[in-house]
Amino acid sequence: xxxxxFLKLAGAVSLAGCATGAPSKARVVVIGGGFGGAxxxxxxxxxxxxxxxxxxxRDAGFxxxxxxxxxxxxxxxxxxxxxxxxGLRRRGVQVVRDNVTAxxxxxxxxxxxxxxxxxYERLVVSPGIxxxxxxxxxxxxxxxxxxxxxxxxxxxxxxxxxxxLEAMPDGGxxxxxxxxxxxxxxxxxxxxxxxxxxxxxxAKPRSKxxxxxxxxxxxxxxxxxKAAWKDLYPGIxxxxxxxxxxxxxxxxxxxxxxxxxxxxxxxxxxxxxxxxAARAGLITxxxxxxxxxxxxxxxxxxxxxxxLGDATLSASxxxxxxxxxxxxxxxxxxxxxxxxxxxxxxxxxxxxxxxSFVSQKEAIRVSSVHEWDGNTLTPVKxxxxxxxxxxxxxxTYAWNWARTIWADSLT
Amino acid sequence: xxxxxxxxxxxxxxxxxxxQDAATRNMSSACAICHGTDGRAATKDVAPLAxxxxxxxxxxxxxxxDGQRPATVMxxxxxxxxxxxxxxxxxxxxxxxx
Numbered sequence: 001x002x003x004x005x006f007l008k009l010a011g012a013v014s015l016a017g018c019a020t021g022a023p024s025k026a027r028v029v030v031i032g033g034g035f036g037g038a039x040x041x042x043x044x045x046x047x048x049x050x051x052x053x054x055x056x057x058r059d060a061g062f063x064x065x066x067x068x069x070x071x072x073x074x075x076x077x078x079x080x081x082x083x084x085x086x087g088l089r090r091r092g093v094q095v096v097r098d099n100v101t102a103x104x105x106x107x108x109x110x111x112x113x114x115x116x117x118x119x120y121e122r123l124v125v126s127p128g129i130x131x132x133x134x135x136x137x138x139x140x141x142x143x144x145x146x147x148x149x150x151x152x153x154x155x156x157x158x159x160x161x162x163x164x165l166e167a168m169p170d171g172g173x174x175x176x177x178x179x180x181x182x183x184x185x186x187x188x189x190x191x192x193x194x195x196x197x198x199x200x201x202x203a204k205p206r207s208k209x210x211x212x213x214x215x216x217x218x219x220x221x222x223x224x225x226k227a228a229w230k231d232l233y234p235g236i237x238x239x240x241x242x243x244x245x246x247x248x249x250x251x252x253x254x255x256x257x258x259x260x261x262x263x264x265x266x267x268x269x270x271x272x273x274x275x276x277a278a279r280a281g282l283i284t285x286x287x288x289x290x291x292x293x294x295x296x297x298x299x300x301x302x303x304x305x306x307x308l309g310d311a312t313l314s315a316s317x318x319x320x321x322x323x324x325x326x327x328x329x330x331x332x333x334x335x336x337x338x339x340x341x342x343x344x345x346x347x348x349x350x351x352x353x354x355x356s357f358v359s360q361k362e363a364i365r366v367s368s369v370h371e372w373d374g375n376t377l378t379p380v381k382x383x384x385x386x387x388x389x390x391x392x393x394x395x396t397y398a399w400n401w402a403r404t405i406w407a408d409s410l411t
Numbered sequence: 412x413x414x415x416x417x418x419x420x421x422x423x424x425x426x427x428x429x430x431q432d433a434a435t436r437n438m439s440s441a442c443a444i445c446h447g448t449d450g451r452a453a454t455k456d457v458a459p460l461a462x463x464x465x466x467x468x469x470x471x472x473x474x475x476x477d478g479q480r481p482a483t484v485m486x487x488x489x490x491x492x493x494x495x496x497x498x499x500x501x502x503x504x505x506x507x508x509x
Contacts, residue, residue, distance in 0.1 A: 043440065046448075047436070323444050326443075326444055327440075327441055327444070330437065330440040330441065331437075334433070334437040334440075338433070343430070346430065346433070346434050346437070348434075348437045348438060348440075348441070349438050349441065349491070349492075349496075350441045351441040351442070351444065351488060351491070353444060353445065353484065353488075365483070365484060367484055367487050367488060368491075369488060369490075369491025369492070371491070380490070380491040382490050382491075383487060383488065383489075383490040383491030384487050384488075384490075384491070385487040387483065387484075388483075391483070393483055394483055396456050397445070397456065397457070397483060397484065399454075399456070400445060400453075400454045400456040400457050401444065401445050403453050403454050404443070404444060404445055404446070404447055404452070404453040404454060404457070405444045405445075407447065407448070407453040408443045408444060408447065408448050408453070411448075
């Protein structure tokens, strides 16, 4: 990078600092504008406005994975799950649309795809996930051709999968593959299967949903999902455990034992922490996840870098969820504010709540409370649990959760 | 204690006078995923916690925790908090602007 480019960028950043009228204490750079990164940027500004925050995000806006399964069924829209970053700008966050190509932790600087460089005091990396395409032979080519989708990052693939479901003739089969845990959003595949079944029941009643799960059984809210499937989608939705998809071919997926044909093939390959985490040396475990100190979210591999969300090596009983990423961000924000003010960070108690729709009007839920036990974050004994039964009030609260967490993370 | 919380709230926690205040503020932020930032509800479907009487918040949390008030979720969440934490959270939300 050329020296003048660095100065130019640094100048632009400090000008914005002047606009607030107070001299900047320090600059925090946040990579990734999902539930984790957006929340961290907001809460650092909220809890200490004298800290400059620069959020670097490659996409123009935020598209929510939660509720995206309802878009597949036609019960929600891309407009409803898409949000801009103006709310963060109003908090004084500088939102930069760019791609981070490298992190230099020794120099405390990140390099941008556009060629610039930004220096930081503390860095937050909330990269989400990227896929291990090599685990499913033929998938990447099929995905690039648009024939087989994951739709496990809400966005263009959500739209494309909805179009495939709409184009599928009545009497067709939708095949959904679930990777071995851990993966993003444990109940997500089962909600998706429910939503597609609900759509078929109403619009294409001779069609089938086939879930091929690499895990032995449903991994989250199993009894509640199975009761809903038995009551609402008999003859439509079939679940097969111990069915790991290892390959994709024309009009079919391959498990370790069988070739299974389908009309719409939705394969979710195994995933790991997002690419930038790998490039920055943040991945510590199984070549997949980033271990952190749960008091601060600071990486156990690279000092001064906090890692949030699905990319982390999850603590015991902790799902990879939007609620958790939002709460990880608050741990990191609290720690960073304390550290930049010369105080010692304290552990933070956090809450997970994940709703899943099982029909247009009914939802189920799982919740947990996690606290520092001297070593890690662990569920508080006696707390948490799942819904007593699927219900309409849970669906009302599910919509409240979605609208509230979007606002809490982004405005 | 209450005065400390009010004062700290007035300063918008730019510089918490005591570590305990920051700890309560941090703990309260977990509630925001359903109850809104600083307890200011984003929809009409949940209780807005900001500005409610502290005694009311604390008594409802205990009623959820002890099974006296039926709930879809709060009975499971409230069991994650001890009396001291419930009182601290109640005082903190009571001190927030509606």
